[in-house]
Amino acid sequence: MRLRLPFRYLEPTIFSGLLDDPLLLARIRPLGRSILIDCGQIHHLAKRVVKSLDAVFVSHAHMDHFMGVETLTRNVHISPRTVDLYGPPGIAEKMTHKLAGYDWNLREAFWGSYRVHEVGPETIASHLLSGPEGFACRHLEERPRRDRTIYRNGYLTVEAEMCDHKIPVLAFKLTERPAFAVDEAELAARGLVKGPWLATLKKKFCEGALDGAPVTILRRCGDGVAQERIGDGAALYREIRRRHDPASIGYVTDIAFSEANLETIRNLMRGVTLLVCECSYLAEDRERARKSAHLCTTDVNTILKELRPAYFVPMHLSKNYLGLSGLLYRQLEVPPGTTLLRLPEHVTPRPLLPGEVGRI
Structure with missing residues (x-):
């Protein structure tokens, strides 16, 4: 799904359906480069899209948010560059174990690498997984966090805050650099x-x-x-200068409905232009949402009422609701001034059946 929104530099594209693994790609138009939020199944992304990635931001290491790292590596490892990957504490060790499961005896000196950043509440610890060294992990530095910003280039900043999903989960906010404008x-x-x-x-x-x-x-x-x-x-x-608020994208997934999480989201997402937020359960399954530390429609309605984004995309609906996505949209209460954007149930290709392929 491609969204035509009031962004000057960013071109957000959601490469997943309502029930697929969530994938948000933000192309930075002036650079012709991209960043990716979450990295579940990405086999359906064109190779040139994957090769355009400068940075990947992983909310947490559940399979549907992290299993695409192997596909990413297969597409970029022979490029002589370094991809930055940001995630919660422990993500460097998980990356190391994932890639250590493969043999890299044919590696070359020109291979690319990962620079993995573990974003904690007070510090960011950086590690290098060197492609020429078979993605062996080497600690680089640990620096204090002075604010929410974890990444920046000439056209945007990425902020992150820690939420709770029975494990630490990162919520992200991408904000365009203010444009030059004269009154x-x-x-x-x-x-x-x-x-x-x-x-x-x-x-x-x-x-x-x-x-x-x-x-x-x-x-x-x-x-x-x-x-x-x-x-x-x-x-x-x-x-x-002419005063205006830079456009921004908020990304929230897999968080429990708690006052602590709400306060975190409230502070991070204030004034957000486009909010992309999980809505895993319908209102009647509120207790299931509580047990699994996810949000249901009534929880999302509370968040929307407080944040009032210009645009809202619900995502990551449980696959238990296959064919019932219309119920989700009927339960959402979008406040005045907010435009609801709908995703199809699925974007990724469905699995093939034996009868659909040629017999030997």
């Missing part, structure tokens, strides 16, 4: 005249070099226009 009313109020200086200001903004950068502007002076040198481009931009 023409503020320009006029300050007597500023449009000119090449705005292009210079934008270039420095995009390069992250505005702080302390001098800029020569044009300002009205009587009946004419005069040049004026400003010593700090960042201070100038703060005065004339």
Whole structure:
């Protein structure tokens, strides 16, 4: 499912159906690269899609969120680059054990590697699984977490917080970098005249070099226009920028309905544009949801009422409801201002039956 949403840099695509293993791919248009949220079954992703991945974010190591690592490795291991993988504490050891189950005696010096980051409440521990060394794990560093951000590039940041699913589970929020935007009313109020200086200001903004950068502007002076040198481009931009909230994507799966989890989601997802959230059970199976530490429709309705995202996609419905997905949508209470986006029940190809293939 491809979503046409108000993103400037990100192109989110859900490569799974309502009942399939959840897979959210975010393509970063200016880079032509992608990041993947969760890594269950990914055999149906085109090879060029898998090869576009710079980073993979794994919520937790249950099979339906983590079993695709072998497929990922098969597609990228002979590329001479490093893929970053983020997950909860213990993910590096699990990656090491998964890949140690294979023989790598034909490895080459040009093979790619994984840089695995274990995201804890207070620290991030990084490890290198080196392809040329048969994906042997080597500890790199452990650094303190100063905020929620765990990954960034020139066009987005990824934040993460820990939730409870009877094991630690990460919830993620992807936020686009604020775009350069000027308020023409503020320009006029300050007597500023449009000119090449705005292009210079934008270039420095995009390069992250505005702080302390001098800029020569044009300002009205009587009946004419005069040049004026400003010593700090960042201070100038703060005065004339047009205020807007950057678009964002929230991803929540496999969490218990508890006050602690709700508080975490409330703080992390505040102002989110697109919320992609599990809804594993219908309201009548609330107790099953409680026992398995999942959400049911009434739980999701509570979250929607508090967050009020612009768009909402329910996912990860239990396969017990095959053919009954209409009941889910009837039980969801989407608040005013939120658009509900529907997934088909399945996207991944169904298994073949013996009678559908040629006989020997």
